[in-house]
Amino acid sequence: MIRVLIAEDQQMLRGALSTLLNYEEDIEVIAQANNGKEATELIHQLAPDVCLLDIEMPIKSGLDLAEEIFEAKSLCKVIILTTFARTGYFERAIGAGVHGYLLKDGPSEELAEAIRRVVNGQRMFSPELVFNQLKQDNPLTSREKEVLKLVASGLTSKEVSAHLFLSAGTVRNYMSEIINKLEAKNRIEAITKAKEKGWI
Amino acid sequence: MIRVLIAEDQQMLRGALSTLLNYEEDIEVIAQANNGKEATELIHQLAPDVCLLDIEMPIKSGLDLAEEIFEAKSLCKVIILTTFARTGYFERAIGAGVHGYLLKDGPSEELAEAIRRVVNGQRMFSPELVFNQLKQDNPLTSREKEVLKLVASGLTSKEVSAHLFLSAGTVRNYMSEIINKLEAKNRIEAITKAKEKGWI
């Protein structure tokens, strides 16, 4: 019996999927989580064979969690299940050694099959992703990403500098460079573009 | 037997829901559509008792379709099923006389129950919506919304002013007032907040 945990904040989908998976004879959904933090605890307690993770969840994202699981060298296989075909997300997921990455756009029957495969040590990726991947990586350095994320959350340059213990001028230099790299007109466009590509 | 049509562009959810609903003894999913246009045709052909409509779909949105069904004085009951708790969407849906408005965030068991209710002539709304509705309507005037939307798309104040044939000062006054109304620190926060509430 394959023991599965589902982390997905959209209750309707979570409920529907777990009911469906439970109809499979070899699969049992042993836990459901509303967000990454809940999932972390449940994984520790129950050690499921497979985790189905949504990316965009409150508190802790599925990618954060996938990275933690990877760091911990856990035996639990991870399948990312998301709406977003953003290359940035996919890249990060690959970096975190996930075993599967499926789009919610795919057929629901595919899911049980994917679970069986990853348990078998195979990997399963939506073909759209693999295709998209063949270019466009994040041009921002890690420091630049940090700065842009804070700016995107509404902080002014000065506040960001206090946050990161940098001088105000440095932050403005970073922003200038970011705007330049992303070919944006100002920070607002930079934020939009970076989000679109999944770079922050 | 209640005959149901599902229009939802996210295949995974659509597949899962229709399988689930088909397990109910009194409900049968007679058609699935990928978008509003497909749904329109299927409704004409099959005259389902209930339509389950997602809002954000390609080609024609669920709200557009709901309005058409309403105009046509069709007997088909409409349930909107969406991720978005935006008051604007809800308002429009109420205007289109929908029989139910559920969030994908709700439990999946609720759905079959909601379908039975609306067939019975009752209505079914996610309580969150009704609650939100009574509070928070959009504090922005239509002009302010217009300005904020353009700013959110990355335009500078000057560009917005050219776009709307206003003086640059006026646009800055609007932005100042918007930032004030939304209790934001700057335009970036104002954009984020307005988007969160579904005000732009």
Added chain:
DNA sequence: TTCAAGTAGTGACATTTGTCATGTGAAGGG
């Protein structure tokens, strides 16, 4: 070991943004 990149900083400058006071005219409700 040289070199490119990333990180961090300064100073100067122009532009954009945000705030305030203040004024006008139009529309709508009581």
Added chain:
DNA sequence: CCCTTCACATGACAAATGTCACTACTTGAA
């Protein structure tokens, strides 16, 4: 008719933002 709200406008000022040039230290790869 008065009062409020909205739309639109100015001018003035302070603060934030964006750009440039130039310096300096560290690190990893060729």
